[in-house]
Amino acid sequence: MFKFIVRRLLITIGVLFGVSLIIFSLVHMQPGNPYSTMIDPSVPKEVLEEMLMKVGYYDPIHVKYIKWITRALKGDLGYSIYYGAPVLDVINSRMGNTILLSSFALLVSMLIAVPSGVISAAKKNSIFDYIVTIISLIGISIPAFFFGLLLIKWLAFDIKIFPVSGMQTIGEHYTGLEKIIDIGKHIILPGMVLAFLQMASFMRYTRASMLEVLNKDYMRTARGKGLTLSKSIWKHGFRNALIPLITILCMQIPFLFSGALLTETIFVWPGIGRLNYEALLHRDYPLLMGLLMIIAVIILLSNLLADILYAVVDPRITYK
Structure with a gap:
């Protein structure tokens, strides 16, 4: 039974990796800017672009995924855009x-x-x-x-x-x-x-x-x-x-x-x-x-x- 549980947990880790890849890809393929509701419309376009560059909005999707999965493995799932909290x-x-x-x-x-x-x-x-x-x-x-x-x-x-x-x-x-x-x-x-x-x-x-x-x-x-x-x-x-x-x-x-x-x-x-x-x-x-x-x-x-x-x-x- 113990060996079975260990084997299933290892399989679970592999499945979670595949699920995370699918979820991340589908979510980030959605059109539009999710940060638009957080930004003051009066902010100059140059400042806005600089802010989006800092948060990695323009990074390639595989770079975004690597950053996200690395933080997730450490127990950090990111920062909520709407609630402004972890x-x-x-x-x-x-x-x-x-x-x-x-x-x-x-x-x-x-x-x-x-x-x-x-x-x-x-x-x-x-x-x-x-x-x-x-x-x-x-x-x-x-x-x-x-x-x-x-x-x-x-x-x-x-x-x-x-x-x-x-x-x-x-x-x-x-x-x-x-x-x-x-x-x-x-x-x-x-x-x-x-x-x-x-x-x-x-x-x-x-x-x-x-x-x-x-x-x-x-x-x-x-x-x-x-x-x-x-x-x-x-x-x-x-x-x-x-x-x-x-x-x-x-x-x-x-x-x-x-x-x-x-x-x-x-x-x-x-x-x-x-x-x-x-x-x-x-x-x-x-x-x-x-x-x-x-x-x-x-x-x-x-x-x-x-x-x-x-x-x-x-x-x-x-x-x-």
Whole structure:
């Protein structure tokens, strides 16, 4: 296992190098000057050209890449054009908010979807199974922005239960328990959107995996030895159905970081998704490249985590 992990990490480094090359090239091939929003229009053209020369704007693209990758290897992802601060500092200021929202959504979706999928498979073609199937189809089909706007209309404007946007109430300076409650109120709506979308996928995969497992010989043997259906499912069947669930779970981790862009934008949640949108909107190339590289790292590590969890869940899987 240790050799496998080391080998995968070495492959990850090579993949990251290729990803960095593609990201850097695509971003710098965009037309226009990203520094135009920072410069006073009254600055003389000669001074402007001198400033752009100093920051390396006119350097060949391969020279720009070498400078950028050299700094990145030292932990310096550059300086944000729009925020006027180091890229890592800007990302770190938003990362915790996204982790909070993503963890909440993932926990809620797993707690609802996994038991529902198992029960749906055990009671195939029942009313409960039809309800779960319909809910999962709706969750897969409905766009995140549309569902988010519906929740804002119903729960924020019509019923006025939850706040419309943001992470904290504007103008208030809560501390302690009051602050936790205030954040909890603001996280409900965006958390519901992300949780519902994730829940739909988890339900479908759990149901499909359990249906396949229920037809295995060892499940019939367990029932023949006197185990109840419930015990045979949770003691023998569920663990063998975990492999596909681990796959979809680890695939959803990067999605929760990068795919929350629309949700965080709609609800003005100050996280990585909204930061991606702001970096693109303001043509903040250093920040955009830093965000894309971090998301690439999360995707690769999530794939590695899935492979490790396979071996933990199923002893028959070994890596050499």
